Amino acid sequence: MLNKILKTLLLIYIPFHLILTSSSSLVPQSFIHCLAQKVSSSNVSALSVMYVPKNSSYMSILDYTIHNLRFLTPNTPKPLAIITPLDYSHVQATVKCCKKSGLQIRIRSGGHDYEGMSYISEVPFVILDLNKLRSISIDTEDNSAWVESGATIGELYYWIAQKSPIHGFPAGLCPTIGIGGHVSGGGVGNLIRTYGLAADNVIDAHIVDVHGQILDRKSMGTDLFWAIRGGGGASFGVIVAWKIKLVRVPPIVTVFKLTKTMKEGAVDLIYKWQYVAHKLSEDLLFRITISSRIGMPGIEATFGSLFLGRTNQLQKIMQESFPEIGLRKEDCIEMSWIESVLQFAGYQRGESIDSIKNRINPLPDGYFKGKSDLVHKAVPFEALKEFWKRCSDANAPIIHIELHPYGGRMNEISESETPYPHRKDVLYEILYLVLWMKDKNGESTQKNINWIKELYEFMTPYVSKGPRGAIWNIRDLDLGANGASDTSYSKAKAWGSRYFKNNFKRLAVIKGEVDPKNFFYYEQSIPPLVLHAKRKCRRANFNFLDKCP
Known part of the structure; x- marks a missing residue:
């Protein structure tokens, strides 16, 4: 018994002493003392979960999931400490100690926040980084899974596929996005027209509330459970895990990608697409990406498809509904659903599915600014021509613009079912991205942000009104x-x-x-x-x- 007491005292005293001697003087001692006591009481050293600026690994942990270099500069506000909880009690301790010490908390799961709000603040703050809470438990018999918020979309997809070739989940395209923020913001993906949003397929959740209590669906109540499924969970607490409903996918799906330039009738095809894509079979997602031609002048439009069926069925649908695209059998590729995930994430054909477990982006990080819109009425042809002209101008920056169709299942869910209201009568959503790789003295940042604001302003008459809609997962401080x-x-x-x-x-x-x-x-x-x-x-x-x- 005496040895056990001595061990407990050492767990409390030694980490506390070491943190005090190695921490920044800016960290309130009340916070350090509080966290050291609460974390050590779980038989884990506080040094294993808390990092302050003087720690050698502080910057690498801070930088690890920052994908937008706009928020990785010497002048970007840095946290007083980064907490990387190993279990839920560490989350509870962080909430309680931040409250007691008057510190703001920022909750980060994947770091894809478009405006960096999950890891920067203008007042003293602590980052609660959930990347070590990433366990995934798949139950194909129950058609469900528990996934912790620090797991990535790619990790979830991978482990679903390891368990079953006929199960999937309707979430986003980028495999390095954290589950926590993605699901709590709605979660648009390739299965949206068949199964709705990621948030529409949540069964239960575990959240640490403002009092440091762990609540599930029953104990949190219907209102809070409603709010966190599309209303942004970080406003209400720390969501540490989701129970999600797995959905059925066929063993074989079909994809195609066809790229068109202005000379090949891209604008005409986009114009026609607006009237068709949202009305197609709900098993078919037919989307467009407009992007700069790397190493070449101008832009191009890529028409891409995920169809939950075989090539012959897809060809028949496209021939009847959109013959202008000229889809041929050789343009279509049949594959498993998990292989289609890699395809849309930008991996090379034939690359191992192990790649989607990688928490590092396959492409180098850069600077970017994003905005979003919802379209309820087809954009006029002349406006599309002007849009194309602006984006293909020699002085235009590198762009990536996605047109993602709604319809199908999204038409069947009411605006008030979850906080995510953009449902019926939405033809498609637009994601605008402007990207750059270098930024000398902030000149590129200002130039490119001004450019995307002008494009956004140009689109004002043609998008949703009263108010002009926006997507929570594409957060925009300009609003x-x-x-x-x-x-x-x-x-x-x-x-x-x-x-x-x-x-x-x-x-x-x-x-x-x-x-x-x-x-x-x-x-x-x-x-x-x-x-x-x-x-x-x-x-x-x-x-x-x-x-x-």
């Missing part, structure tokens, strides 16, 4: 930001309604119930709307909240 932790609901509504439409108010009310003091705050976190009324009113149909006292 607005919280100025301080007490930002009002009315101010935040200017950008919040862009992402969530009428669902924004319900999100704010739920935030007011579970985190009224706004501990889980960042530049575009949901603000708390605290209604001083009877609970019965707060729990009423949120479409009638305006009638609450």
Whole structure:
């Protein structure tokens, strides 16, 4: 018994002493003391989960999942500490100790945040990096899986495929994206027209709330469970794991990619595509990528398809609905669903599926800025011609623009089913990306951001209105930001309604119930709307909240 007591004392005292002597003087000692005690009580040294600027590995851990070099400069604000929890008790400890010490917390799972909000802040902060919480448990008999938030999409896809050739999951295309942020923001992918969003296929979740408690679907309640499936989980707590519904895919799927230039009728095909893609069989995703021609002038449009069926079926559909594309049998490639994941992620044909487990991007990281739109009515032909002209101009930057069709299953889910409201009547969504590899004194950044803002402004008459919609997973600080932790609901509504439409108010009310003091705050976190009324009113149909006292 005495040896056990001595061991416990050493676990508490020694890590605490070492952290104190190696940490930055900016880290509040109350935080270090609190974390050292709580982490060491789980028989793990605090040194194994906490990194401060004087640690030799601090920068490598900070940089590891930062994919946008705009947020990896000497002037970018750095965290006072990075916590890499090994189990859920470390997450609980971090939340409690940050609250006690008055530190803001940033929650990072994959690091693909378009605006860096998951790992930068203008006030003293701590990063809670979930990349070591990445276990995946697949149950094909139950058609479900538990996946921790630090796992990547690629890792999830890989382990599903290892268990079954006829199971998949409707999430995104980039394999290095973290599950935590992707699912909580909605999650658009190649199976969207068949099975909806990633968030539409969530069965349960485990979240650490503002009090440091671990809640599941039952204990968190229907409101909070609704909010985290598309409303951005980091506003409400730390989602450490998701239980997801696996979906059926055939043993063989068919893909094709056809690239067209202006001379080959690209604009005409895009114009026609707008009237067709959202109406096709829900087993067929027919998308377009408009991108710069690397090493050559101008741009090109790549028409790509994932079809949950065989070549002969796909050819018949395309011949009837879109003969202009000229699809031939030799253009189609039959493969397994997991092979199609590699195909759309940009890997070479025949590359091992082990590649999608790699947490490092297959392409070098660079600087980028992204924006998004939703299209409800086909863009006029002349406007498309002008759009193409702007993007192919000799002075235009490197661009990557995706047109992703909706329809199918997305038409069957109501706008209020989850916080993600962009459903029925959406023809397609647009992702605008401008990329650059070098940035001397910030000149390239300013030039390219100005360029994409001008393109975005040009598109204003042709996209959704009242308000102009945006995709939460493609976060954009140009839409607005919280100025301080007490930002009002009315101010935040200017950008919040862009992402969530009428669902924004319900999100704010739920935030007011579970985190009224706004501990889980960042530049575009949901603000708390605290209604001083009877609970019965707060729990009423949120479409009638305006009638609450």
